[in-house]
Amino acid sequence: MTAVLETMGLGKQYGRRWALHDCTLSIPAGNVVGLVGPNGAGKTTMLQLAVGLLAPTTGSIAVLGDAPASSPAQLGKVGFVAQDTPAYARLSIAQHLHMGSWLNPDWDDEVATQRIDQLGLDPKQRAGSLSGGQRAQLALTLAIAKRPELLLLDEPVASLDPLARREFLQSLMEVVAEHGVSVVLSSHLVSDLERVCDYLVVLVDSHVRVAGEVSELLASHHRLSGLRRNPSTLPANQEVIEQSHTDKQSTLLVRTEEPILDPNWTVTPITFEDLVLAYMSQARDTKHLGRPALGVVS
């Protein structure tokens, strides 16, 4: 299967700071990818590199097999919804759609008008008077109506209230079901991602911590608890992601493809949220950085 997003040693430097460093990924088509990480981890940089709004400092990136924004045809295959779902405040919804049809060769006017109708929006209304949720839906409509193969969304729901967030994700999943489009979605709202994503990329401190199919990641990570013990005595195929110890007890989160045979451990499966938090706190433990906490909103 072809990769929708493939990077090799990708990096982006601003002055002295690396916003993204040595990032190698290959994301297969047909997935809804959750890009998670704390603020400032490099999520937006990654997405802007993928759309071609930024050029890499090091390494390479290919989107649907080509360099981002390398040709009009390549641009037409990628839909992008930027952070805070911007729209032109003084233009009406109808004018937004009109502009979309002028700028995109494969524009599907039927999809666009039908969606606006379904959302119960008045085409004559100016974008500036829309609610946050409505504006997000307008931005999604514009991105979908160009009939992309890949949709990139940067924190589309972060500023929405819970109802608008749910409605937005419902719309997005309907689009996935109907058009079979691949999606990369950045967010720090783990409970939302858990519902919609089947592929996870955790980005912390400009580095990719873990990437893979959610079901495989959940199957290969386990929480072990038992009598206190030094993690270096574990079998070589068990990688410790997170550990905590009391004077008597050790609790570890390990990654392994093999079954855990040691009867001294109580083994429990982990949740999506455990997985994300473990990789995020791993970064903090090793670097002692006071990173903002991950929001968990249900």
Place this chain on the structure above:
Amino acid sequence: MIEFQLDPASGVATYLQLVQQVHQALRLGMLEPGDQLPTAQQVVAKLAINPNTVLKAYRDLEREGLVRARPGMGTFVVQTLPGRDEVALARFLSQMSKLLLAARAAGLDSDDIEAIYRTAIRNVFAEGVA
């Protein structure tokens, strides 16, 4: 047509929740052979979940021989599950209560019993349902 609900706090994988709800509906007679399951699109429009999750659940049900996908038409129930035997349930409940009373008399508290119960469930239904 049935409608799915999700319990995010249950810790049960989403696709399994869907499978279990179809089982339940079959047992209760809410679904019968010939009935259509909601399309993936209808499910995701309501629950805001990944359509692949729905398809995975339906594939599982198809493998069990309970439903069949007809291309372009939808997924239909082809077989039902026998209802639960109420008498057996009642008998089991009374046996379980006696067992629990005996456990309490032996000095176990509800936490101990729950730990034992979980272990027993895991041993009996070895297929890890996480």
